[in-house]
Amino acid sequence: MGRRKNKIKLGAFLLFTGHHVAAWRHPQASVGTDFENYFELAKLAEAAKFDAIFFADGVAARLKDVEAASRKAHSGVYPFEPITLLSALSSVTRNIGLIATASTSFSDPYNLARQFGSLDRLSGGRAGWNLVTSSDQEAAYNFGHETRILHADRYERAEEFADVVLGLWDSWDDDAFIRDQAGGRYFDPEKLHRLNHKGRHFKVRGPLNIPRSPQGRPVLVQAGASGPGKELAARTAEAIFAAHITLEEAKAFYADVKGKLGAYGRSPDDLKILPGIFPVVGRSETEAQEKFEALQELIQPQVGLNLLSQLSGVDLSSYPLDGPIPSDLPVTNAGKSRQELVLDLARRENLTIRQLYLRTAGARGHWQVVGTPSQIADVMEERFENYGADGFNIMAPIMPGGLVDFIELVVPELRRRGLFRTEYEGTTLRENLGLKRPVNRFAAGTAAAAE
C-alpha cells in the first residue's frame, strides 16, 4: 500500500460523442457539437478534480472508405481544432489541466512553441502538449507529401522538433520582463537567450516572442509505443498516454519506460504513465452489461467491418457476417502482428465475423472494463498498486452520460479507498501531476548555463 500517498492521476479523454464507436447513435448521446457541449464536459471533469482534460487530434479526415466513414462520428472530422478549443476553455475554467495533441510531422516548432506557451499563460499554467508523429497517410496528403512519411523519418524529425520547442521555451528567464517604468527598461537584455538552432530539419534562431510560461513550460505528453516512441518519451516526456490491455502488458511497459529514464538523468517520478481505460459503469453488473449492449447494438455492419479491416489489415466485407472467419485470408504487409492477434482471437474462440467486430469495435482497441463501481475501482487500484499505472486516462463510452457515471459512481469509490484527491493540490497542471517546475537551462546560475 506504499503508493497510497501518491494518489492516482486522472485525465478525461474527451471525444464527441463518446469513445464507443456507435455512441453518437444512442438516444442519450449529446449530438450537439457546440462549444457549450465541450464546456459542460470540462466543468464536469473540473468539479470532480480531474488533473486534466485531453483532446486527441489529426490533420485529416479519414475517408479511405467514405461510405463507412459517413456512418460514424469518428472519421477525423472534429468540431473544433484542439488548441483553439482549449484556449476557449481556459477562460471559463480555473484548475483543470488542458492537454492538446499536435503533430511534429505537420506543424512548425516556432508556431507550436508559441501557441502552447500562450495557452499556458492564458490558463495560468495549465497547458500540456501531447506530442504525436501522425502515422496517418491521409494527413501527409494535406501537407504536400505524395506518400506516407516513414516511421523512422517521423521520429527523427520529432526528436529535433522537441529539442527546438524545449529550447524556445527557455528563451527568456522567468524574471526577464522587469517593466521598470521610471528607469525606462522593459526587459533585461541579460535574461534573453537566443537558441541559434541549426539541425537537419530546422534552423531556428529565436528567441520565442512570448515570455516564459507560468509552469516554466507546458507539460510534455507522449503517446507513442514503438521503440523510438519510448526513447523520445523517456528523454523528453512528463506523461505518457498508454494503451495496454492486460495487467502484464501494462506492468512490462511501465517498467520498461521507467527503467529508461536513468540514462537521461531523470528519475521515475519525472514521468507519469496514464493508460487509457474505457469504463462502462452500472450500479449492478447487469446494468453495466445492458448499457454496453445498448451501445453494441448500434454498431452498423459497415462500421464494424471497416474498423476490423483497419485493425486486422484484411477486408472481410465480401464474406457472410454471421459465418466464420475464412481460413484462406491473404496476409498483408502492414500491421502483420496486429492482424495475427485479431484473427487468432477469432479462431481461438470460434467467432463469426460479426462477433469479432463486436469484440473489438466498441472501445476501438483500448482497455475495456464493464462492471460495477467497485469492480472498476478494483482493477484501477490493482494496476496502480502493481506499478502498471500512475493514473488513468478516462475514455467515457458515451458523453456526457458515461463521464457522469464515472464521476458519480467510481470517483467516490476511489476516494473512499484514499486513492484520489478531494481537492487540487496546486494551481498548475505540474503541481497537480506532481511534476517539478523546470529550471531555465540558460539562466545565470544554472548548471547548463555554466557549461
Next chain:
Amino acid sequence: MGRRKNKIKLGAFLLFTGHHVAAWRHPQASVGTDFENYFELAKLAEAAKFDAIFFADGVAARLKDVEAASRKAHSGVYPFEPITLLSALSSVTRNIGLIATASTSFSDPYNLARQFGSLDRLSGGRAGWNLVTSSDQEAAYNFGHETRILHADRYERAEEFADVVLGLWDSWDDDAFIRDQAGGRYFDPEKLHRLNHKGRHFKVRGPLNIPRSPQGRPVLVQAGASGPGKELAARTAEAIFAAHITLEEAKAFYADVKGKLGAYGRSPDDLKILPGIFPVVGRSETEAQEKFEALQELIQPQVGLNLLSQLSGVDLSSYPLDGPIPSDLPVTNAGKSRQELVLDLARRENLTIRQLYLRTAGARGHWQVVGTPSQIADVMEERFENYGADGFNIMAPIMPGGLVDFIELVVPELRRRGLFRTEYEGTTLRENLGLKRPVNRFAAGTAAAAE
C-alpha cells in the same frame, strides 16, 4: 449625406500597453499582461458596439538593436499569441468580431484554415483573419531561412495560400453533417468536397477536417499597401486596414482599391476600407495636447533614434540630439522614398533630431489626431463622407485609458451625428460589417459547382 445609412465600422486595434511608443511608462498605463487585462479591453469595445477587436502579430522579436528594444513594450514580444488569445476571448464575449493576424510566409494553409475555422465556430461566427506576408527579416530566421524573403516571392506564395485556405473552407456544405441517429448516417458524402490543390507552393488534398463555419468562412482582412498587396486584397479581402495620413492619400487609396474590385467580379460593398487612427482625446484642446505631451516626454532618446532609423533608413545616434539633421547623410538603398519623406520634413521645418523623432515616433507613422471629441468626430466624418474610409481602426495611444476616452467622449458624438450604431445589427462579424455570407463554391446548385 448619402453615406449616413451605411454607418461607419469601428475596429479596436488592441496593443499592450497602447499604441504610443512610450505608453507603457505612463503612470496610467496598465502594465499588467494578464489575460484579465485583455478581457477588460474586449469588454469595453463590445459594450461600445465596436465591430471587432484586432490584434497585430509577428513571428519574431525585433531585436536588431537589443538596447533600444529593451526600452520599449513594442519589440515584437507579445504577451499572447493572437489565435489562442482570441479563442480565450471568444467564450467570454458575445457579439464582437475577433480578428487575428497570421502570416502566409510562416504558416501552413491547412493548419491556418482549420484554426480560423475553429475560432469562427467557437465564437458563433465572429472570426476574421488579417492576412499578412511579413516583411520582417528576423521572422525568416525563425523559419529556416538564411535571408529575408523577397517581396515578390512573399506575394506569390500569399496568392496561392489564400486560394488554398478559401478552398478548404468550402470542404463541406453547410448542411453536410446530418447526424441521422436512426438512419445511421453522420454526414452526407455528397456534401463533401476534396480540394485536390496542386500548385507551386502547396499540394493539399483536403477536405478540411472541420465543418463549415457559421459565417460560411471567417472574414478575410488584408493590410498590405504595395501593388501586389492591393491586387491580393481586391481579389480576396473583405476588409483592409490602411495607414494613410492625409485625406487626399486616403481618398486616392480608397478609389484605387474599390476600382479594382470590378475586374474580379466583385462590387465596392464587398470590401470595407478601415484606416487606422491614433486619437488623443481631451475635453478641451489644451487637455488633449497635455495628454499627448505627457506621453511624448516619456520617449527615451534611444527609442526615438531607433524608430527614426527604422523609418528613415539612417543611423543618427552619433549626432547631437538637439542639433540639426546633418546635410551629408549617406543614402541607403532600403526604403529610399520613405527616407526622403522623413528627412524632407525635418529640413522644411528646420527640426532638430529630437524634434524629428518626437514628430514621428508617437503614433509610429499612423494618422494622429489630437483634439476634442468634436474635432476628432469631424475628421472621421470628413474622411467617411468623402469616400476615404468605410470605418476606422482605433489605435488608442494608451490602454485602457485612451480606449475609454474614445468610447466615452467620441463614440457618443458619432452617435449624435447618426454615424455609429447603438446596437449590433447581427450576430456574426459579417452581418455587422455588412458583408455577404459566401456561398459554397462546390455546393450543388451553385454556379461554380455547375461549371
